[in-house]
Amino acid sequence: MKQHISKLTKIIGWILFLLAIAAFCVQLGFLYVDAKFQATYIDNRLFYIINIFCIFSLVLAVLVLLRLTKRFKIVLTSIVVVFIVVQAVMLIGSNQEIKNITSVSPDWKHVLSIKENTETGNAVYYRSYYGILARPKEKLPYETSGEFKVEWLAKDVAAVTYKTADNTIQQYVGTYGDRGSGRSYYYVGAEIHGKWQGNNIEVISDTKGITVTENGESELFDWDSIHQFGTLAVVLKKNDEAVWTISLNENFEVHSAASEKTVGTISLYKATMGDSQPIILRYKGSN
Numbered sequence: 001m002k003q004h005i006s007k008l009t010k011i012i013g014w015i016l017f018l019l020a021i022a023a024f025c026v027q028l029g030f031l032y033v034d035a036k037f038q039a040t041y042i043d044n045r046l047f048y049i050i051n052i053f054c055i056f057s058l059v060l061a062v063l064v065l066l067r068l069t070k071r072f073k074i075v076l077t078s079i080v081v082v083f084i085v086v087q088a089v090m091l092i093g094s095n096q097e098i099k100n101i102t103s104v105s106p107d108w109k110h111v112l113s114i115k116e117n118t119e120t121g122n123a124v125y126y127r128s129y130y131g132i133l134a135r136p137k138e139k140l141p142y143e144t145s146g147e148f149k150v151e152w153l154a155k156d157v158a159a160v161t162y163k164t165a166d167n168t169i170q171q172y173v174g175t176y177g178d179r180g181s182g183r184s185y186y187y188v189g190a191e192i193h194g195k196w197q198g199n200n201i202e203v204i205s206d207t208k209g210i211t212v213t214e215n216g217e218s219e220l221f222d223w224d225s226i227h228q229f230g231t232l233a234v235v236l237k238k239n240d241e242a243v244w245t246i247s248l249n250e251n252f253e254v255h256s257a258a259s260e261k262t263v264g265t266i267s268l269y270k271a272t273m274g275d276s277q278p279i280i281l282r283y284k285g286s287n
Contacts, residue, residue: 013064023054033133042126042134048091052084079164103158104148110176111156116144117159121165125174142170142221146273153247153267153278157232161242161271171242171271175230179264180254188234188246189226190252192266196281203268203281210236212244212268219243223280237269242271249280 027050033039041047059080063073101114102125112127113126113134121143126134142164149161149183156177164170180186189205196203209222221243228234231254233247245268248254254263267278 009064013061016064017061020054020061023057026050027054029284030133037135039129039133039135040126042111042128042132043093044094044115045100048087048094051086055083056079076155087096093152101150101160102149103152105155105158106152106174107155109172110156110158112146112150112160112174113142113161113222114172116148119120121145123162125172135195140170140172142166142168142244143176149273150262151269151276152155153233153245153269154250156250157247157267158247159233160249161273163273168241169271169273171235171245171248172247173229173233173235175232178231178254179252180231180256184233186254187221188228188248191248191252192246194262194286196266197284198268198281199279201268201279201281208245212236217277244271245269247278 020022020260027047028248030047059076062068062076070077097118097169098110099116099118101112101116103112105111111128111131111134113128115121115126116123117229123140123144124136125138125140127137131156132267140162143166144162145165145167151159151161153159154177156175158174158176160172160174162170162172179191189210192205194205200215202211204211204213209220211218211220213219219238221238224241225237226234227237232247236244236246245271249265249267252266260284263284266281268281270276
């Protein structure tokens with residue numbers, strides 16, 4: 001029995017050691033990729049978390065695999081505690097300088113990443129690669145101020161609502177998919193041409209723009225006030241401030257021929273820092 005426990009302990013020790021080596025290799029790989037391709041962790045805090053995991057696993061492996069004196073164990077444990085505390089302090093300090101807004105999609109396939117310089121208010125959207133790595137794609141057009149609110153309108157559409165320095169509400173949409181063949185670009189406004197309804201709200205897309213009717217009050221957003229993100233969403237603006245986001249749901253089908261029947265639903269999402277849920281709209285025919 002004791003021999004079995006001893007064997008199991010050694011296996012656990014070697015597993016911990018291999019995990020520590022793997023974490024160390026990940027960090028080395030990250031430093032190389034960062035220097036050569038300007039790719040970084042999708043969340044800056046990962047660097048410190050992996051450091052903590054690496055040293056914690058390594059020390060546990062040493063304690064399990066080697067017979068150490070009590071004094072040496074105390075010294076080793078003290079060093080680890082100090083290291084973890086230092087890394088934790090650096091993690092907190094790093095996030096105070098560069099605030100990480102990170103959100104994982106409902107199906108765990110996509111990660112939204114925005115990094116905000118808290119001193120300047122400049123925020124940059126990062127595109128994820130290989131899960132935990134990311135590269136900057138574009139700077140958000142407005143200087144940010146305050147909190148960010150993230151809502152996944154679909155498994156591949158994330159709407160980010162935030163306040164700007166001039167106290168306006170803006171929305172940025174991260175898109176990670178396509179509703180067509182994936183080989184061509186298309187305009188969301190044209191694809192949703194017609195009348196859509198749901199939950200006492202009506203949306204009409206026509207040659208003038210997109211009209212949203214809520215509680216009997218209609219508001220027209222001309223095409224100059226509509227900003228498209230990828231091929232999955234548009235943000236409707238009034239006086240240079242976001243009012244609504246419209247996105248194509250997963251069941252929406254984009255056809256190459258305009259004569260084909262409209263299939264699927266869309267989501268309408270209000271731009272507000274308060275509570276707001278996406279509203280599902282269904283096609284009711286051409287206007």
